[in-house]
Amino acid sequence: MTSAADPSGTISIDTFVEGFHEKLTRQAVLSFASCVHCGLCTDSCHYYLATGDPAMAPAHKVDQVRKLFKAEVDWLGRLAPWWVGGRSVTSESQLRELQDVVFGSCTACRRCTFSCPFGVDTGLLIRLARGLLTAQGIAPAGVLAVSKDQWETGNQMAISQQDYLETLEWLQDELRGETGDPEASIPIDKPNADVVFVVNPREIKYAPLSLLAAAKIFHAAGENWTMPSVGWDNTNFGLFSGDDALGAHMGKLAYDQVIRLGGRKMVVSECGHGFRATKWEAPNWAGMDLPFPIESFLETMVEYVNTGRIALDPSRNPKPVTYHDPCNLARSGGITEEPRFLLKHACLDFREMTPNRQENFCCSGGGGAMSMSEYTQRRLKVARVKADQITATGATAVATACHNCVDGLTDLIKHYKLKVPVRNVCEYVGDALVVERPHVAGLDMMPASVRGRTVLVVDDDPDTVVYLTALLEDHGLRTVRARNGSEGLQAARQERPDAITLDIAMPGRSGIDVFTRLRSNRELASIPVIIVTGAIEFRELVYHRNVPPPDGYVEKPVRPELLLMSVRKVLELRHRAAAPPAGDGR
Amino acid sequence: MPIDVSPFTSMLMDQAQLVALAFMAVVYALKVRWLLRFRAPVERTPARGNEARGVRYAMATIAMPWELPSTRVHWLRWVEFAVFHVGIAAAIGLTFVMPYWPHLAGARPVVLAFQLVFGAATLAALSRLWRRVARPELRLITSPDDVFSLALLAAWLVAGILAAPQRSEPSLVMFFGLTAFFLVYVPFSKISHYVYWPFIRYYVGRHLGHRGAYPTKTVPRHA
Numbered sequence: 001m002t003s004a005a006d007p008s009g010t011i012s013i014d015t016f017v018e019g020f021h022e023k024l025t026r027q028a029v030l031s032f033a034s035c036v037h038c039g040l041c042t043d044s045c046h047y048y049l050a051t052g053d054p055a056m057a058p059a060h061k062v063d064q065v066r067k068l069f070k071a072e073v074d075w076l077g078r079l080a081p082w083w084v085g086g087r088s089v090t091s092e093s094q095l096r097e098l099q100d101v102v103f104g105s106c107t108a109c110r111r112c113t114f115s116c117p118f119g120v121d122t123g124l125l126i127r128l129a130r131g132l133l134t135a136q137g138i139a140p141a142g143v144l145a146v147s148k149d150q151w152e153t154g155n156q157m158a159i160s161q162q163d164y165l166e167t168l169e170w171l172q173d174e175l176r177g178e179t180g181d182p183e184a185s186i187p188i189d190k191p192n193a194d195v196v197f198v199v200n201p202r203e204i205k206y207a208p209l210s211l212l213a214a215a216k217i218f219h220a221a222g223e224n225w226t227m228p229s230v231g232w233d234n235t236n237f238g239l240f241s242g243d244d245a246l247g248a249h250m251g252k253l254a255y256d257q258v259i260r261l262g263g264r265k266m267v268v269s270e271c272g273h274g275f276r277a278t279k280w281e282a283p284n285w286a287g288m289d290l291p292f293p294i295e296s297f298l299e300t301m302v303e304y305v306n307t308g309r310i311a312l313d314p315s316r317n318p319k320p321v322t323y324h325d326p327c328n329l330a331r332s333g334g335i336t337e338e339p340r341f342l343l344k345h346a347c348l349d350f351r352e353m354t355p356n357r358q359e360n361f362c363c364s365g366g367g368g369a370m371s372m373s374e375y376t377q378r379r380l381k382v383a384r385v386k387a388d389q390i391t392a393t394g395a396t397a398v399a400t401a402c403h404n405c406v407d408g409l410t411d412l413i414k415h416y417k418l419k420v421p422v423r424n425v426c427e428y429v430g431d432a433l434v435v436e437r438p439h440v441a442g443l444d445m446m447p448a449s450v451r452g453r454t455v456l457v458v459d460d461d462p463d464t465v466v467y468l469t470a471l472l473e474d475h476g477l478r479t480v481r482a483r484n485g486s487e488g489l490q491a492a493r494q495e496r497p498d499a500i501t502l503d504i505a506m507p508g509r510s511g512i513d514v515f516t517r518l519r520s521n522r523e524l525a526s527i528p529v530i531i532v533t534g535a536i537e538f539r540e541l542v543y544h545r546n547v548p549p550p551d552g553y554v555e556k557p558v559r560p561e562l563l564l565m566s567v568r569k570v571l572e573l574r575h576r577a578a579a580p581p582a583g584d585g586r
Numbered sequence: 587m588p589i590d591v592s593p594f595t596s597m598l599m600d601q602a603q604l605v606a607l608a609f610m611a612v613v614y615a616l617k618v619r620w621l622l623r624f625r626a627p628v629e630r631t632p633a634r635g636n637e638a639r640g641v642r643y644a645m646a647t648i649a650m651p652w653e654l655p656s657t658r659v660h661w662l663r664w665v666e667f668a669v670f671h672v673g674i675a676a677a678i679g680l681t682f683v684m685p686y687w688p689h690l691a692g693a694r695p696v697v698l699a700f701q702l703v704f705g706a707a708t709l710a711a712l713s714r715l716w717r718r719v720a721r722p723e724l725r726l727i728t729s730p731d732d733v734f735s736l737a738l739l740a741a742w743l744v745a746g747i748l749a750a751p752q753r754s755e756p757s758l759v760m761f762f763g764l765t766a767f768f769l770v771y772v773p774f775s776k777i778s779h780y781v782y783w784p785f786i787r788y789y790v791g792r793h794l795g796h797r798g799a800y801p802t803k804t805v806p807r808h809a
Contacts, residue, residue: 026624027793030786036779037727039717040656040663054723063727076731076774084776085729114802115656118783119644119790280797283630293632334634334798358802359655
């Protein structure tokens, strides 16, 4: 493993400045040198629009990096830095201040670049500074933790290969139940497939519905597809941290699988930064000329519709739906029309968001912001711009094509009480699929193998406890109730449940504390925990990694089919892990 | 009609300008050489869009204020930009006309036209200066070079108004003195942004055109 971060943990100002000189490309120099401080970028930024804070204007934010260019590189600035606004870096505190700007005040969404008469690439300059800071170990804890996991495990959620394969096996059973086709499969490492599908680890860990929808679509299209057993993570924290070496490493992991398997093309699931990093950036970082094409799953689905390989019935999605353009797809990836095509074919009432396409505003969770809990409150404050955009459409549901955006939008919808669900485009397409075979088994069915298992429900809201326990008991599970964190811990010790549903925001001992204690207790650590919460602090558990992350996550208000699916998933995987191994021929 | 000027003024209008211009050309040549020494990252991915179309679009947006969200909303700022830069271009033109073909700018309507353009450009410069003082987000990013460059350009344009009739030697000295100073100062200041403009627009257009993000496909439904 190699990392750009200094292993000694010491901060070197000289190294930082030397690194700055080394990282200067022609485009970066032009973006540094061209800005005339006209301020036309100011109101293109959602941070500025939501706060009115002049320090949030893109030109000011990038000036915090440009100062170094002016002092170190600019001809006049080297003689008289004060005259051109130059200032070199001389102390660690300056680097800490810079971290707040480049990680905490900019999602590198590049909206300002499209507003700038010069095209100053703020995202490029912000990423350059992030890379230099990350190399010094100065970055949000979540970014460093996730980057480390990508280096060490090959995926951003540190999912073991066994967990990954078991989840796919479980999903394959779900697919067979959904399609009624006992031959339906999620092939692993199938040689010479036409499509090698790489996904966001969130789809394995927390959002299997989008992966299930993708599998349904591949199945309906009769696609010759496969997923690799390793190198399956399309996300890339190298893009967020500015660490080109990590970016190259993650890209290469995935590319090597397509080459190894003899795949015809790589298809990237709906992940904005994953698509950008995998298709556009990582081949350059890795110095690879790829022998296969890469496309977004959106493009694949459009091709299926256009060639008649799948048929869609829009009446299956009757509610008004709007679309949020992920920055990395629209501005940095050129994909704007494909999701609209799909939604217009899969939904009865598609409503355009204003502004849209390349001018759409960031969800506020981009650029790795979801993993930076240090800046959560600021993120939610500036998300007002997106909340207003969604409200203005009058839509009752939001579609997007990025898991990061799903999380960002979910948080802001909760914060601004908008009450509109967010799903990926493929989920709408999956619902609208016209398939010959009837739906046989619902997602909410509980198989005999897990009936009678015990689930501990921990929540301070009596109504929620009654609702969750009734739902679980109606599906053949035994439940134990706890009204607060302390009771929950006690019940976990006494009852040794097969799974726990845990609220986060509870008076007294918080869910985060309970979860940390459960994970730290050798006897209780293996009990699967599903977080059921409306609290945004959940993201801390996912990204900060003081202990292994939760096994599931369900938003409040609870969608019963999601809760049941999550509970069934953890119980079935636990059951399989306990059962003697049996090969399935894959 | 143009007046006869002293040998000093004549030298300032002619030889001094040529020396300053040559200095500027040398510095710019060095600057472009310096710029091209920074590596241009190699693009290894196959294009999804059209790079040439992206470059053409990137270059053309300067004349299409409706294409950029910023100038679409702040269209007066674009008008101000146009007036300001047309004024500067006219003033540059006049510095070549007056020493070598003074009769071309001798007719009263021509003089008035120059004065009108310079006057409008001066107002644009003052408006820009005022905005730098009045708007907090601009005040925060404004450097001494930003203010100095704008103030000197405004002074130069005023000098152009006074010098355009070619009847006052002091005004000619002021105009050409400032011109010579600018020719020496500009390559080191923010005013040299116009040298970078074609380069950055080329790279932005190629980069976004390659990915199919340029030309933009935005369908605006707002003011």
